[in-house]
Amino acid sequence: MASPVWGDLPHLNALDKIPRPFLIGVAGGTASGKSTVCSKIMEQLGQTSLLENNRMVTIISQDSFYRDLTLEEHKRATKGEYNFDHPDAFDTELMLKTLLDVKAGKRVELPAYDYVAHKRSPTSTAIIHCSDVVLFEGILVFYFPEIRDLFNMRLFVDTDPDIRLSRRVLRDIEERGRELDQILSQYVQLVKPAFEEFCLPTKKYADVIIPRGADNVVAIDLIVQHIQELLRPNRTSRRSRNNSDSIVERPH
Ligand SMILES: Nc1ncnc2c1ncn2[C@@H]1O[C@H](COP(=O)(O)OP(=O)(O)O)[C@@H](O)[C@H]1O
Numbered sequence: 578m579a580s581p582v583w584g585d586l587p588h589l590n591a592l593d594k595i596p597r598p599f600l601i602g603v604a605g606g607t608a609s610g611k612s613t614v615c616s617k618i619m620e621q622l623g624q625t626s627l628l629e630n631n632r633m634v635t636i637i638s639q640d641s642f643y644r645d646l647t648l649e650e651h652k653r654a655t656k657g658e659y660n661f662d663h664p665d666a667f668d669t670e671l672m673l674k675t676l677l678d679v680k681a682g683k684r685v686e687l688p689a690y691d692y693v694a695h696k697r698s699p700t701s702t703a704i705i706h707c708s709d710v711v712l713f714e715g716i717l718v719f720y721f722p723e724i725r726d727l728f729n730m731r732l733f734v735d736t737d738p739d740i741r742l743s744r745r746v747l748r749d750i751e752e753r754g755r756e757l758d759q760i761l762s763q764y765v766q767l768v769k770p771a772f773e774e775f776c777l778p779t780k781k782y783a784d785v786i787i788p789r790g791a792d793n794v795v796a797i798d799l800i801v802q803h804i805q806e807l808l809r810p811n812r813t814s815r816r817s818r819n820n821s822d823s824i825v826e827r828p829h
Pocket residue numbers: 605606607608609610611612613614744745748789790791792
């Protein structure tokens with residue numbers, strides 16, 4: 578049953594024992610298009626038209642697991658001098674516990690991350706219900722072995738660094754309230770070196786590398802087809818057959 582497109586995916590061999598939720602890790606450098614790729618996968622699985630509570634595909638961002646900063650760290654963060662791209666910036670324990678809960682089908686509550694305040698927002702939480710597919714995206718989702726091993730499929734979004742930087746500049750000015758000189762100095766001093774040291778070496782763990790991110794419609798189509806194949810409705814879902822059927826339908 579293994580598809581030639583997917584090559585050798587040892588952890589996907591027992592296709593008759595597909596775990597639910599099916600946990601997909603999506604790694605890649607900053608502004609590579611991880612969130613956009615996840616949204617496209619969700620859209621093509623016919624999920625965006627459904628009410629949030631009825632969706633069988635969920636996206637979780639690793640950014641929800643940035644650890645709380647001390648006063649001194651927060652001061653540095655406001656000047657673009659705190660290293661948010663280092664593995665130590667994350668609350669690994671909470672990240673692991675949450676993913677284990679998600680895998681166990683438990684309902685989890687996640688605070689959204691506030692990039693302006695540099696902290697988790699207590700007023701904006703997402704409730705993760707048990708889903709058929711959970712996409713977990715972030716710069717270092719393959720860095721921590723205990724977390725990496727939880728994924729049933731691993732994707733790496735591989736976008737040219739110049740394109741990533743230009744997108745990050747626009748995004749950080751428009752959405753994250755940053756000044757150009759601070760974005761550039763943070764990028765050169767912290768983001769780029771950490772990408773090379775911690776993120777890029779994790780590309781080797783990917784089952785599928787997606788060059789050009791969301792522009793790569795062929796790769797996204799193939800990934801979606803593969804997920805649909807794995808989650809055929811004759812497999813048992815945590816929810817009703819009616820709900821899980823929506824996953825195998827094409828959007829049009
Ligand atoms: N293929 C694309 N073409 C144009 N802009 C894109 C594309 N993919 C992502 N972007 C934009 O680049 C920025 C970063 O994308 P995002 O998906 O949030 O990346 P990441 O999750 O890796 O940080 C966003 O403003 C997004 O709208």
